[in-house]
Amino acid sequence: MSYDVEKPDEQWRAELTPAEYAVLRKAGTEPAFVGEYTDTKTAGVYSCRACGAELFRSDTKFESHCGWPSFYDPKDTDAVELLQDNSLGMARTEVRCARCGSHLGHVFEGEGYQTPTDQRYCINSISLTLAPDEG
Template identity: 85%
Template sequence: MSYDIEKPDEEWRAELTPAEYAVLRQAGTEPAFVGEYTDTRTAGVYSCRACGAELFRSDTKFESHCGWPSFFDARNSDAVELVSDHSHGMVRTEVRCAKCGSHLGHLFEGEGYPTPTDQRYCINSISLRLTPGGQ
């Protein structure tokens, strides 16, 4: 896959903290219930921590009690890339930033949350940066 923002691995390592790199560039997962935005209710826009692309709005964030920030919709359909993930002995849908290819989390559907889409974008806080304010 080709992305608008492509950098050599050494450049990503220099720009990101080791924890950010492990999640964003190596598809890691931060521990549950410790992320900066898990319980945040601040109005604003959530962007990719690696490249700054706008991904989610606070008005689509909801309490799923899963341990990570959850959103029922991406900012626009082109903001994220959905990729089939067969790691860890299960089939899931990985969510990546469509601009730089960074790992954000996973998309789950049909869980019965009372949201307009019946989708849960389960996103690592460390993959995001919140800009408070208007949407």
Template identity: 85%
Template sequence: MPYDIDKPEEQWRAELTPAEYRVLREAGTERAFTGEYTDTKTTGVYNCRACGAELFRSTEKFESHCGWPSFYDPSDSAAVELIEDRSAGMVRTEVRCARCGSHLGHVFEGEGYPTPTDQRYCINSISLRLAPAED
């Protein structure tokens, strides 16, 4: 899929830290319970760390106790791209930023969380940047 923001990998490497690059551009995963937004309750908007696109809002964030920030819905369904992921010996649904194609995490359904969508967007903190709401 062509993305609105399309940069050569060497430019992404120059703009991102090695840890950000590993997750965002190589579909890595940060260790559970280590991300800066796992337990954050700050009101605001979560943007893609690579391109700044709005992805999620704090109003859709919930406590899943899974070790990563969890959201039950993106702020706009067109903000994310969902792709079948058959890596790691299982079938999952990868979540990418629809604007730049960066890896964000995975979405799971039917886990029984009391949310309006019955979905858990399990997102790496390092893929996000929180813009706190202004008072």
């Protein structure tokens, strides 16, 4: 796949911490309930930690009690790409940054959350940075 932001693996390793690299570039998962943004209620925009692309707004974030930040919709439909993920012996939908291809987490549907989309974008905090709204 081709992305607007493409870098050699050595450059990603140099720019990201080992933990960020493991999640963003190798599709790892940070431990539940330890991420910086799991319980954050700050208003603002969540962007990709690897390339800065705007991904989610805080007004679509909700408490799912799953251990990772949850959103019911991306900021723009083109902000993320969804890919079939059959790892770990189950069928899931992986969420990646559409600008650089970095792994963000997974999206789940039909779990019964009272959200407008009935979707839960379960995103690793370490994949994101939050720019608080001014004012």
